[in-house]
Amino acid sequence: MRQQVNGHISGSDAQAGESIREELQEFLGGEALLHQLDDLTKVNPVTLETVLRCLQARYSADTFYTNAGCTLVALNPFKPVPQLYSTELMQEYHAAPQPQKLKPHIFTVGEQTYRNVKSLMEPVNQSIVVSGESGAGKTWTSRCLMKFYAVVAASPTSWESHEIAERIEQRILNSNPVMEAFGNAGTLRNNNSSRFGKFIQLQLNRAQQMTGAAVQTYLLEKTRVACQASSERNFHIFYQICKGASADERLQWHLPEGATFSWLPNPERTLEEDCFEVTREAMLHLGIDAPTQNNIFQVRGKATPLTCGSGDGQPVL
Numbered sequence: 440m441r442q443q444v445n446g447h448i449s450g451s452d453a454q455a456g457e458s459i460r461e462e463l464q465e466f467l468g469g470e471a472l473l474h475q476l477d478d479l480t481k482v483n484p485v486t487l488e489t490v491l492r493c494l495q496a497r498y499s500a501d502t503f504y505t506n507a508g509c510t511l512v513a514l515n516p517f518k519p520v521p522q523l524y525s526t527e528l529m530q531e532y533h534a535a536p537q538p539q540k541l542k543p544h545i546f547t548v549g550e551q552t553y554r555n556v557k558s559l560m561e562p563v564n565q566s567i568v569v570s571g572e573s574g575a576g577k578t579w580t581s582r583c584l585m586k587f588y589a590v591v592a593a594s595p596t597s598w599e600s601h602e603i604a605e606r607i608e609q610r611i612l613n614s615n616p617v618m619e620a621f622g623n624a625g626t627l628r629n630n631n632s633s634r635f636g637k638f639i640q641l642q643l644n645r646a647q648q649m650t651g652a653a654v655q656t657y658l659l660e661k662t663r664v665a666c667q668a669s670s671e672r673n674f675h676i677f678y679q680i681c682k683g684a685s686a687d688e689r690l691q692w693h694l695p696e697g698a699t700f701s702w703l704p705n706p707e708r709t710l711e712e713d714c715f716e717v718t719r720e721a722m723l724h725l726g727i728d729a730p731t732q733n734n735i736f737q738v739r740g741k742a743t744p745l746t747c748g749s750g751d752g753q754p755v756l
C-alpha cells in the first residue's frame with residue numbers, strides 16, 4: 440500500500456507503484472499465453488486483475504481447473520464436458536506416476552489424497568474441503584470425487600468381493616439423488632441448490648478398497664418448507680411426488696390430479712431434478728423398500744405443505 444507523507448506519496452512508494460504497473464503491463468501483454476499458466480502462484484505480479492485475467496483466459500480455452508499452490512480452483516463450465524469426467528481419464532490420473540504433473544484436475548486432488556492414505560505406515564484420515572459460493576459447483580465436485588473413488592478404490596481380486604464392492608459403490612453413488620431430492624431446491628442462483636451442509640466420509644480398508652460411507656448433514660434450511668423467496672422453489676421431493684405419483688398413490692397420499700399448492704411455488708418450472716423415478720430407484724438401492732418408501736411419501740403428503748393448498752389452487756390457511 441502506498442504511504443502518504445504530508446499529503447504526498449513518498450518517492451520510493453511511487454517507484455514501487457510504477458514498477459508494479461510495468462510488470463502488470465508486461466504480464467498482460469503476453470495475454471495469448473495466459474491460458475497456459477496452470478498455477479496461479481506463477482502469476483506475476485499477483486493482483487486481482489492478473490489472477491482473474493488468467494482464469495478468464497483459461498476459461499475461454501475450456502480449461503476449467505487451475506492450481507493455486509496446493510489448492511485447486513475449479514471454474515463452473517455451465518455446460519456438459521463429458522470427456523473431462525470419463526472413466527478413462529480417472530484411470531489415467533490413477534495410474535500416473537506423478538498425477539500432479541498432469542493437467543490440474545479434481546482427479547489430481549482425489550488421487551493425491553488416496554495416495555496419502557496409502558503411503559503412510561499408519562493410515563491417517565485425509566480431508567478434502569470443497570468450498571465456494573452457491574452455484575460454484577461444490578455438489579458437482581463432490582459427486583465427481585465420489586465417482587472417482589468408486590472407480591479407483593474398488594479393485595478387489597475375488598469375484599465375490601468384486602460383487603460386494605460394486606454394491607457399496609452403487610450405494611454410495613445412489614445416496615446423491617436421495618440427498619438431493621430431500622435437501623436441494625431451485626433457487627435464483629442454482630436450480631439444484633443444496634440447502635444443507637454435508638460431511639461425507641468414505642471408508643477404506645487396509646487394502647485401500649472402499650468398504651462404506653457415512654454422510655452427516657447439518658444446517659438444513661427447514662424454513663424453506665413453509666416459506667420460499669419469490670421465484671424460488673420448495674425442496675425437489677415435493678414436486679417429484681406431485682408430478683410422478685401414480686393414480687393409486689395420489690388417492691392414498693391425498694394428492695388430487697392437477698392440484699396446485701400454495702407452498703409449492705413455480706411447479707411449472709420443470710427441472711431435470713424433478714424425476715421421482717430416479718429418487719425411488721436410488722432409495723431402493725439404498726435398501727429402502729417400496730412399503731417403507733410408501734410410508735415416507737405418505738407422511739410427506741400428509742404432514743407437509745402439500746395439505747395446505749386446495750385443488751383449486753387457493754391456499755387453505
Ligand SMILES: Nc1ncnc2c1ncn2[C@@H]1O[C@H](COP(=O)(O)OP(=O)(O)OP(=O)(O)O)[C@@H](O)[C@H]1O
Nearest residue numbers: 515517518573574575576577578579629631632633
Ligand atoms: N464441472 C462441471 N461441469 C458441468 N456442469 C457443472 C460443473 N460444475 C457445476 N456445473 C453446473 O452448475 C450447476 C451448479 O453446480 P452445483 O449444484 O454443484 O453448485 P453448488 O456449489 O453445490 O451450489 P449450492 O451451494 O447452491 O448447492 C450444476 O447443476 C451443473 O449444472
